[in-house]
Amino acid sequence: METYTTDAINIKTYPLSENDNIVVMFSKEKGLIRGIAKGVKRPKSKLGARMQTLVCNTLMLNKKQNLDIIKEASALNPFNKLRYDLEKLTMALYIVEIINTFCAAENLDEDQNKVIYELLYKTLNNIQNSKNNTEVVLSAIKFQLKFMNEAGFGLELQRCLVCSKETNDDVLLSLKTGGIVCIQCAFEHVQYIKLNRKIKDFLNTLSKAKIDEPTRYDNLVNEKVAETCFNLLKKYIEVISNKKSKTFKVMEATKVS
Numbered sequence: 246m247e248t249y250t251t252d253a254i255n256i257k258t259y260p261l262s263e264n265d266n267i268v269v270m271f272s273k274e275k276g277l278i279r280g281i282a283k284g285v286k287r288p289k290s291k292l293g294a295r296m297q298t299l300v301c302n303t304l305m306l307n308k309k310q311n312l313d314i315i316k317e318a319s320a321l322n323p324f325n326k327l328r329y330d331l332e333k334l335t336m337a338l339y340i341v342e343i344i345n346t347f348c349a350a351e352n353l354d355e356d357q358n359k360v361i362y363e364l365l366y367k368t369l370n371n372i373q374n375s376k377n378n379t380e381v382v383l384s385a386i387k388f389q390l391k392f393m394n395e396a397g398f399g400l401e402l403q404r405c406l407v408c409s410k411e412t413n414d415d416v417l418l419s420l421k422t423g424g425i426v427c428i429q430c431a432f433e434h435v436q437y438i439k440l441n442r443k444i445k446d447f448l449n450t451l452s453k454a455k456i457d458e459p460t461r462y463d464n465l466v467n468e469k470v471a472e473t474c475f476n477l478l479k480k481y482i483e484v485i486s487n488k489k490s491k492t493f494k495v496m497e498a499t500k501v502s
């Protein structure tokens with residue numbers, strides 16, 4: 246029987262039978278994989294809590310034609326601090342939802358899988374260690390920008406899409422074409438969002454920075470600006486994937502006001 250080992254982060258689980266679950270994971274070597282966690286719902290299951298969403302494990306799997314069987318799991322990082330804070334948990338679930346949406350259809354190579362795995366792992370770590378909501382949102386913005394770059398849908402934030410010139414003025418952003426245009430180049434029939442030059446610079450800096458390195462903006466940005474930028478990128482990702490985020494829909498529905 247062919248077996249393989251990999252590190253993977255659980256991104257979704259759903260029931261297969263009375264005792265078994267299917268776990269969707271993002272693995273370091275193979276990208277998005279699905280495995281059967283046999284007997285996981287029994288009280289004395291060996292896999293147990295390690296198969297919960299957002300846990301990162303080193304796994305041993307048996308290769309099968311359709312769904313691989315998860316034989317062993319040892320937790321590398323349970324990301325426990327994400328679970329006791331609704332804002333952190335919501336954001337983490339939103340992040341893995343994006344991974345699930347984009348990586349299921351894409352045929353990524355091994356190097357791309359490794360980059361995305363690192364990005365996911367470090368983002369979950371950043372969110373887990375955030376000291377306030379602004380830091381949570383900032384971590385998510387960095388992920389949104391960098392993940393879209395990796396997925397081939399990076400936003401052009403430096404040069405005008407029409408004339409290719411760099412500008413220090415306020416610009417217009419088109420979500421459909423994925424980039425900025427200068428005021429002079431704007432088309433009448435296109436829907437644009439006004440982008441203040443400072444916000445443009447902020448997003449541009451974040452998209453180029455390393456995911457685990459602070460930027461000069463991290464201590465300057467306030468919650469409102471961070472939220473606005475996050476929602477803008479969320480909208481962009483929804484336009485590109487043609488799919489609304491379920492995570493926030495569910496959270497909105499359960500909010501007690």
Ligand SMILES: [Zn+2]
Pocket residue numbers: 405406407408409410426427428429430
């Ligand atoms: Zn232009």
